[in-house]
Amino acid sequence: MSKISLKNLSHSYLSSQVNKEDWALRNVNIDWNDGGAYALLGPSGCGKTTLLNIISGLLNPTEGQILFNDVDVTNKNPVERNIAQIFQFPVIYDTMTVFNNLAFPLKNRGISEQEIKNKVEEIAEMLELTSTLHNRASGLTADGKQKISLGRGLVRSDVNVIMFDEPLTVIDPHLKWILRSKLKELHQKINRTMIYVTHDQTEALTFADQVVVMHEAEIVQIGTPVELFEKPRHTFVGHFIGSPGMNILPCKIDNGAISINGNMIETKIDIKDKSFSKTEVGIRPEFIEFNESGLPVKILKVSNTGRHKIIDTESESGKIKVIAKSSTNIPTGSAFLNFKKDYTYVYGDNWIIE
């Protein structure tokens, strides 16, 4: 049980770093509170797994520190850090039975036979592995094997953190849902810090209390699912979370007044005395309405998903997607859009301006 802090963490797989791109992880600062359920969300290759392997001690960071309960563990190995990690593909010991697979991490730590037996049976019960407990692990299906991997991660009750590296990739969609709920349930039961790496926003948003979004080797935002949706702090978060993602349109800032192609946009933000090489307005499709006046657009396409309509429109500054209720009457040809003031944000060089 402990709080995990990462301080000024950077990592590169190259021996010398010249460009920004040479880093797999750039200046990460984050505190993972004890008992939290976190998701680490980002596209493939953004550094999620690197970050995970650094926390677990499989990788030594190029720069920076890892603290467990304010004790520096940067140079400690995974066993000393006492963590559990579950990998993308099922990792099982082929020659052992399911029972011995689950017991393996305990046996290596010299725990008594009786205690191992109780613990393994408890975990097997939880993961519904009891009926196959004494079969050879290599005979199981892919999801059965992944359950064993999960079980080996959960079997030790004293670990500081349990980390999941896209553990449900190989699992069938309907089982995915069941296993994910199981993990969530488990988190409430054992109350251990869990970090769940994924590139799937649904998975992240349903599992975690706090979602950490990574993009190009950096952490761009940490927040609850609602915060990420309502107030993305980086244009990437806007794009990546939500379906369809946030509309990002180039804008001009003239003495505090924001305009898209000559049309004034109202926001709650005061942005005098700031200069950026690139400024953009971000607005989610959910917060746009049709009106008599406003930003002029052409209607390109209307798709009805049943629950709502997604309207593709085109303004002179680029395409804008709008989500409207199924019952809404959509104008044809040209129309005008209004942005809800409270949810309209301005981004300077991709970062939110406040």
Place this chain on the structure above:
Amino acid sequence: MNKTVNQKAWLFVIPVFVLVAFNAIIPLMTVVNYAFQETFGNNVFMWEGTRWFKQILLSDRFHAALGRQILFTLIILFIQIPLGIFIALTMPKEGIGVSVCLVLMSMPLLIPWNVVGAMWNIFALPDIGFLGHSLNALGFDYNFTQQSGDAWFTTVLMDVWHWTSLVVLLSYAGLRSIQPAYYQAAEIDGASRWSVFRHIELPKMKKVLTIAILLRFMDSFMIYTEPFVLTGGGPGNATAFLSIDLVKMALGQFDLGPAAAMSLIYFFIVLTVCWVFYNLMMKNEGQS
């Protein structure tokens, strides 16, 4: 849907059939033919039934050769397989060292077998050979041409030198195909080095090791050229393995009938051992 029957496709099989017939079927059938008959030349044959088989199976000479053969194969398997795995485990996993090691390892495999025999013959000569001379200089009474123990030692050493690389290369390929996640998981589970080997590396190498053992069994059980050049089966019959004895019988004494019967028994032993071994090793593979 009904498939149309087209017997013309058999024509495509003919070229292969002809090739296989000439290099395998006809020679083998000739041997089978000899095994049941007696000849004194001039293409005159007399039917002998199973007489040659009985004679070979009951002969002390065959038992002795078979015994030597089994002993030799067991010795080299017990040396080459563990040694090969050990070398593969210690080989570098990345960088320039990989290529250097792979090239060095392949070298013995590229040398023609009779050259290997000749090399070791000269290398081991007690008076002028580097190995033989050094051993004698160190106080060992070493002479592989006269002492059967020394002849065995030299033959085994030569085979280990020649063929351990094959086991190394196969094991190395098996090891490289293990995903890093297995090692990482083992590290997190707190596994010892031995556990990693026993529960990850060895099971993952099972298939390549099966191939390695099969290949080494077959090759060593049929070994001919190298010991023929090195010791010629001597001193006496000390290193006359099955194939050397067979050639002596067939070409030295021109006993074609018994030699053919011996060939078939020999062939049958190799086939049976390979079949039994392969099936034992692959018994549980179907499920995974």
